[in-house]
Amino acid sequence: MQALRKTFKREMWYVLFLVPGLFLFTFAVIVPLVTGARYSFTSWDGISSKLTYIGWDNYVNAVQDSDLWTALGNTFKYAIIMTVLVNVLSLLFALLLDSYLPARNLFRTMFFLPSIISVVLTGYIWSYNYSQGFPKLFAAFGMDVTSPLGNPHYALFGLIVVAVWQGIGPPMIIYIAGLQGIPGELLESAKIDGAGAFRAFRNVTLPLLAPSITINMLLTLTGSLKVFDLVYVTTNGGPSFSTEVITTFVYKTAFSSFKAGYGMAMSMIFFVVLVVVTVVQVSIFRKREVDL
Amino acid sequence: MRGTKIAVFALVLLLAAVFMFPLYVALLMSMKSAKETFDSFYALPGSLNFSNFSHAWDTSKYPEAITNSLIVTALSVTVIIIVSALSGYAIARGNKPFYSIVYLLFLSGMMVPFQVTMLPLYKLGKSLHLLNSHWGIMLIYGGFGVQSGVLFYTGFVRGISREIEEAARIDGCSTPGIFVRIILPLLKPVTATVLVLNVLYIWNDFLLPLLYLQDKSYRTIPLQQYFFFGQYSSDLNLAFAYAVMGMIPIVVFFLFMQRFIIKGIAAGAIKG
Numbered sequence: 001m002q003a004l005r006k007t008f009k010r011e012m013w014y015v016l017f018l019v020p021g022l023f024l025f026t027f028a029v030i031v032p033l034v035t036g037a038r039y040s041f042t043s044w045d046g047i048s049s050k051l052t053y054i055g056w057d058n059y060v061n062a063v064q065d066s067d068l069w070t071a072l073g074n075t076f077k078y079a080i081i082m083t084v085l086v087n088v089l090s091l092l093f094a095l096l097l098d099s100y101l102p103a104r105n106l107f108r109t110m111f112f113l114p115s116i117i118s119v120v121l122t123g124y125i126w127s128y129n130y131s132q133g134f135p136k137l138f139a140a141f142g143m144d145v146t147s148p149l150g151n152p153h154y155a156l157f158g159l160i161v162v163a164v165w166q167g168i169g170p171p172m173i174i175y176i177a178g179l180q181g182i183p184g185e186l187l188e189s190a191k192i193d194g195a196g197a198f199r200a201f202r203n204v205t206l207p208l209l210a211p212s213i214t215i216n217m218l219l220t221l222t223g224s225l226k227v228f229d230l231v232y233v234t235t236n237g238g239p240s241f242s243t244e245v246i247t248t249f250v251y252k253t254a255f256s257s258f259k260a261g262y263g264m265a266m267s268m269i270f271f272v273v274l275v276v277v278t279v280v281q282v283s284i285f286r287k288r289e290v291d292l
Numbered sequence: 293m294r295g296t297k298i299a300v301f302a303l304v305l306l307l308a309a310v311f312m313f314p315l316y317v318a319l320l321m322s323m324k325s326a327k328e329t330f331d332s333f334y335a336l337p338g339s340l341n342f343s344n345f346s347h348a349w350d351t352s353k354y355p356e357a358i359t360n361s362l363i364v365t366a367l368s369v370t371v372i373i374i375v376s377a378l379s380g381y382a383i384a385r386g387n388k389p390f391y392s393i394v395y396l397l398f399l400s401g402m403m404v405p406f407q408v409t410m411l412p413l414y415k416l417g418k419s420l421h422l423l424n425s426h427w428g429i430m431l432i433y434g435g436f437g438v439q440s441g442v443l444f445y446t447g448f449v450r451g452i453s454r455e456i457e458e459a460a461r462i463d464g465c466s467t468p469g470i471f472v473r474i475i476l477p478l479l480k481p482v483t484a485t486v487l488v489l490n491v492l493y494i495w496n497d498f499l500l501p502l503l504y505l506q507d508k509s510y511r512t513i514p515l516q517q518y519f520f521f522g523q524y525s526s527d528l529n530l531a532f533a534y535a536v537m538g539m540i541p542i543v544v545f546f547l548f549m550q551r552f553i554i555k556g557i558a559a560g561a562i563k564g
Contacts, residue, residue, distance in 0.1 A: 009467075010467055011386070011388075013382075013466075013467035013468060014382040014385065014386040014391070014467070015382070017378040017379060017381060017382035017471075018378070018379050018382045018383070018391075018394060020374075020375045020378060020379070021375045021376065021378065021379030021398075021438045021442060022379070022394065024371075024375060024431060024434040024435040024438050025397070025398060025401060025435050025438055025439065026435075027431060027432075027435050028413070028431065028432045028434070028435020028436055029401045029404055029409065029435055029436070029439070030401075031412070031416065032409035032412035032413045032416060033404055033408070033409055033412075035412040035415070035416070036408060036409055036411065036412040039411070039412065046411070046415075093307070096300060096303065096304050096307075097304070099300060100297075101300065101301060101304060102301065107304055107308055108554075109547075109550065110308045110311055110312055111307075111308070111311055112546075113311075113312075113315070113543070113546070114311065114314075114315075116492055116496070116542055116543065116545075116546045117496070117539055117542065117543075118495075118496035118498065118513070118514040118517070118538070118542070119496065119498060119514075120498055120514045120515075120517050120518045120521075121514075121517060121535050121538060121539060124517070124521050124531070124535055125314050125315070125317070125318045125532075125535065126314060128317075128321075128528065128532075129313075129314050129317055132528075133317050133334075136334070137334065165311065165314070170557050173554055173557045173558055174557060174558060176558075177558035226405045226406075226407060228407060228499055229498045229499060232498075232499075233498070233518060246407075247407040250407065251407075251410075254411045255411070260411055263411060264411060264412075267407065267408040267409075267411070268408070270405075270407070270408060271404065271405065271408045274403070274405060275403055278403060
């Protein structure tokens with residue numbers, strides 16, 4: 001009887017320990033998600049206190065909204081190019097820094113530094129480098145360049161350059177950690193068997209790096225699909241919709257155009273897209289990983 | 293072999309120069325006058341000149357913004373650490389299915405992007421009078437941070453042997469006593485990870501303060517900078533001086549905590 005009471009007491013403490021965490025989580029994530037889902041079925045403007053339910057109308061309209069598809073297209077274009085560039089470059093940087101390089105910790109710090117600066121600052125610094133610095137630099141070589149952010153054809157790529165500059169740090173660290181986990185004997189024996197540097201990389205390093213590649217691809221892709229700050233502070237979707245991504249589009253619809261119900265429906269569609277992308281990506285990459 | 297090494301070093305040096313270039317320009321701009329910038333954009337300033345900084349200090353509310361950022365970050369990170377450690381310990385030690393369900397709940401919550409919940413969160417904050425208050429934004433950051441926090445702490449506590457705890461229990465120590473006296477001192481490494489990752493995120497966050505701290509006197513550094521740039525977009529040198537001032541605290545934090553940040557990111561990758 002006493003043993004039972006003791007177990008019960010211990011269990012009670014564990015549950016009590018969970019209460020603050022569950023409370024905060026419910027408050028900041030679950031309640032907004034549920035109310036958001038509810039709003040998506042209303043014609044709510046975001047201000048009035050009356051909610052009118054209109055069934056699936058918002059979703060039907062959203063699917064037929066060509067602006068939403070353009071924004072989704074921009075978002076995916078941005079995210080896919082980002083994922084490829086960031087991973088290729090950060091892996092390259094990691095390989096360079098993993099070799100016996102003098103002052104490699106200093107270089108690691110320099111490559112990581114842009115990641116810790118706020119996106120507002122980054123956007124500002126780059127906007128001026130684009131509009132004033134680079135044109136003057138290239139003018140010295142007789143070339144005439146204008147800011148890519150002002151040109152609808154190049155604006156998205158202009159933003160990608162900024163985001164790559166700022167996004168190399170964390171994946172690079174993850175790749176360095178992954179490279180350090182590869183036993184030196186394996187590369188040594190590949191060399192003895194006559195494999196060149198490229199074949200050793202292709203057949204030994206890359207497969208063993210698969211877990212790092214999985215996590216980095218996932219983090220960059222989902223992170224880039226959610227991009228907001230950089231677009232909001234630099235181009236704000238312009239010029240002529242060329243950099244409008246899904247998050248800025250939803251923000252404008254919900255907060256500036258007073259179509260909160262509609263904006264929430266688009267958010268929910270975006271949420272589903274994000275979950276599908278994550279699940280598909282994880283299942284593809286997990287299959288390719290090898291165990292050491 | 294020697295030739296390759298020199299080539300690699302030269303390549304890395306070049307990459308580093310390209311990477312540092314935008315920051316160099318920012319620093320350069322902040323030290324020059326408008327006339328010097330007009331005459332030559334990339335030339336070094338004629339003399340060390342800090343007048344832009346003192347001017348920016350006077351016109352902006354920099355000390356106020358720093359204080360707000362410090363309060364919001366410190367409050368939120370403290371809450372995240374305490375709450376996640378408690379929950380993580382309970383999940384790691386409780387062996388009923390209930391705890392696994394709670395663990396999965398926290399995990400799946402990480403899939404919900406903030407952009408999806410921002411409008412309801414704003415409405416919630418408004419109706420509960422949590423806007424324009426450090427406590428209100430702390431609750432939201434707490435709810436966000438606890439998800440990954442629980443992940444870190446649960447994994448760490450599972451790696452701690454139960455023997456000491458059992459011995460303490462036989463000696464009559466209660467569960468809170470065990471947590472405070474035995475577990476807490478062991479949690480330092482994982483706490484460092486949770487701390488640095490959350491400090492970097494919260495200090496630089498823009499969107500949540502944009503929604504929650506709209507009153508001028510509550511603005512954090514990124515928000516303050518956003519409005520300052522909008523206001524002084526014609527006075528480049530002043531705006532850049534302010535930009536450099538805004539960079540200093542987080543760069544100092546980074547340089548001092550670099551070891552933990554590197555470890556934290558690597559650890560986070562393995563957990564994910």
